[in-house]
Amino acid sequence: MKTKKIHPDKVNIITLGCSKNMVDSEVLSGQLQANDLNVVHENTAADHNIVVVNTCGFIDKAKEESVNTILEQIELKQQGRLDKVYVTGCLSARYRDELVKEIPEVDDWFNTLELPLLLKRLNADYKADLVGERLLSTPAHYAYLKISEGCNRTCAFCAIPLMRGGHVSKPVEEVVAEAEKLVSMGVKEIMLIAQELTYYGLDIYKKRSLDRLLHALAEVPGLTWIRLHYAYPSRFPLEVLDVMKAHDNICKYLDMPLQHAADPVLKAMRRQITRREMETLIGNIREKIPDICLRTTLIAGFPGETREDVEVLKQFLVDMRFDRVGVFTYSHEEDTAAYALRDDVPAAEKEKRAQEIMEVQQEISYEKNREKIGRTFPVLIDKMEAGRYIGRTSHDSPEVDNEVIISGERPLPVGEFVNVKITGAYDYDLEGEVITADL
Structure with missing residues (x-):
C-alpha cells in the first residue's frame, strides 16, 4: 500500500539551449504556478522531487549536453533523490523513439508543442488565458519575447524545422499583451526572438508585418528597450529600419545571422543570397541608421568549404566591420539537406578555422571599443x-x-x-x- 507524501511536489526545470527554450520553460513554470504547484528554475537547493529537462537538439555538442543532463537526473532518481524525471524540448522532439529505448528510466517524453500533455502528467491543467504569465528565469528587468514558432526556411545545415515545425506567427495583439504583462512585472527590456523574425506575419496577415508589430510594441508604456534577434538577410524588409528610426525605445541593434560570405558555400547552404547582395544590404542598413550595431553569426567547416572560402570570409569581416560576431563549427546533422554532403573538413580543422575567423573579429571589436572611450x-x-x-x-x-x-x-x-x-x-x-x- 502506498503511503501519502509528507511534502507537496516541487518541480525543478532545467533549461538547455537557446533563448527560445528559455521562454518555453518560463511559460511552463507560469502554467504550473497558476495551478498552485511549486516550481523553480535550475534549483541548487536540491529540495525538489520532480525534474523537467528542457533539451536542445540543434548540434552535436548541444545534444551531448542534453543527454548527459538527462542521465545525471536519472542517477539522482535511482538514488531516491527524485520521484520523476520528464524530458521535453528539441532533443525529445527529434529523437524520442530512440531515446525511449536507450533511456527507459525517463518517466515521459514530450516534444516542443506538447505543453498541455506535459502539464497533464504534472497534474496541472493548461490555462489558455494565461497570456504573458511566466516565471522569469532571467533577471527581473529583462526578458525574451517569442513572436513566432518554427521556420519555413530550407537552410541545408539546420534541423530546426524538423524539431519545431513550420513558421507560425503570434497575432500582434497577443505579443503586445504579453509585453504589457512583462512590463507590469518590472521588465524594462525585451529581446524579440524567433527562428526567423523577418518572416513574421506572412502566415496570418499575408505580408511581412514586423514593422507593424514594432510600431505597436514601441507604444507600450514603460518598455524602455526593444531588441531584435535572428533576422534572415534574404529579402530583408527595409521598412523595419524606418520604424527603428522613428522610436527611441527600439534599440539600434540588429542580430542577422549570415552564416558565411563565400558564394559557393552560401549556395551549398541554401541561403538564397550572395556576398554582393549581403554587402548591399548592410550598406543600405547603415545608410538608414549610421549608428546601428550589427551582430552576426557564422559557420566554419561546412562541407566543401575550402581555404579560399575561409579567406573570403575573413576579408568580408574586415570589409564589413561588424560590431558583434559569433562563430560555430559545422555539425553534420542527419535528415538535413547537408547530410547528403560529405563532411570533409576534419573537426580539428573546423576549430582552427573558427579561431582564425574570431581572431579577425577580435581586432575589429577592440578597435570599435576604443572608439567609445570618452563618450x-x-x-x-x-x-x-x-x-x-x-x-x-x-x-x-x-x-x-x-x-x-x-x-x-x-x-x-x-x-x-x-x-x-x-x-x-x-x-x-x-x-x-x-x-x-x-x-
Missing part, C-alpha cells in the same frame, strides 16, 4: 559581481555581447539605467564611470 552612454545595470557593477549599452544583448564594468564604490540600482562615461576598452568589454544615475 557617455545610457547603461542598464544587470548585476553586481566581485565588487563591481556589470551593465550594458543599447548595443549589447545579455550573455552574448559586450559588458560595461563599473566600479562598485558607489551604490547603483540593479535593473535601472545610469549614464556612464567610457574610460577603458578591451576586446569584448568596456570600463566606465557613472556620470548621473537614473535617467
Whole structure:
C-alpha cells in the first residue's frame, strides 16, 4: 500500500539551449504556478522531487549536453533523490523513439508543442488565458519575447524545422499583451526572438508585418528597450529600419545571422543570397541608421568549404566591420539537406578555422571599443559581481555581447539605467564611470 507524501511536489526545470527554450520553460513554470504547484528554475537547493529537462537538439555538442543532463537526473532518481524525471524540448522532439529505448528510466517524453500533455502528467491543467504569465528565469528587468514558432526556411545545415515545425506567427495583439504583462512585472527590456523574425506575419496577415508589430510594441508604456534577434538577410524588409528610426525605445541593434560570405558555400547552404547582395544590404542598413550595431553569426567547416572560402570570409569581416560576431563549427546533422554532403573538413580543422575567423573579429571589436572611450552612454545595470557593477549599452544583448564594468564604490540600482562615461576598452568589454544615475 502506498503511503501519502509528507511534502507537496516541487518541480525543478532545467533549461538547455537557446533563448527560445528559455521562454518555453518560463511559460511552463507560469502554467504550473497558476495551478498552485511549486516550481523553480535550475534549483541548487536540491529540495525538489520532480525534474523537467528542457533539451536542445540543434548540434552535436548541444545534444551531448542534453543527454548527459538527462542521465545525471536519472542517477539522482535511482538514488531516491527524485520521484520523476520528464524530458521535453528539441532533443525529445527529434529523437524520442530512440531515446525511449536507450533511456527507459525517463518517466515521459514530450516534444516542443506538447505543453498541455506535459502539464497533464504534472497534474496541472493548461490555462489558455494565461497570456504573458511566466516565471522569469532571467533577471527581473529583462526578458525574451517569442513572436513566432518554427521556420519555413530550407537552410541545408539546420534541423530546426524538423524539431519545431513550420513558421507560425503570434497575432500582434497577443505579443503586445504579453509585453504589457512583462512590463507590469518590472521588465524594462525585451529581446524579440524567433527562428526567423523577418518572416513574421506572412502566415496570418499575408505580408511581412514586423514593422507593424514594432510600431505597436514601441507604444507600450514603460518598455524602455526593444531588441531584435535572428533576422534572415534574404529579402530583408527595409521598412523595419524606418520604424527603428522613428522610436527611441527600439534599440539600434540588429542580430542577422549570415552564416558565411563565400558564394559557393552560401549556395551549398541554401541561403538564397550572395556576398554582393549581403554587402548591399548592410550598406543600405547603415545608410538608414549610421549608428546601428550589427551582430552576426557564422559557420566554419561546412562541407566543401575550402581555404579560399575561409579567406573570403575573413576579408568580408574586415570589409564589413561588424560590431558583434559569433562563430560555430559545422555539425553534420542527419535528415538535413547537408547530410547528403560529405563532411570533409576534419573537426580539428573546423576549430582552427573558427579561431582564425574570431581572431579577425577580435581586432575589429577592440578597435570599435576604443572608439567609445570618452563618450557617455545610457547603461542598464544587470548585476553586481566581485565588487563591481556589470551593465550594458543599447548595443549589447545579455550573455552574448559586450559588458560595461563599473566600479562598485558607489551604490547603483540593479535593473535601472545610469549614464556612464567610457574610460577603458578591451576586446569584448568596456570600463566606465557613472556620470548621473537614473535617467
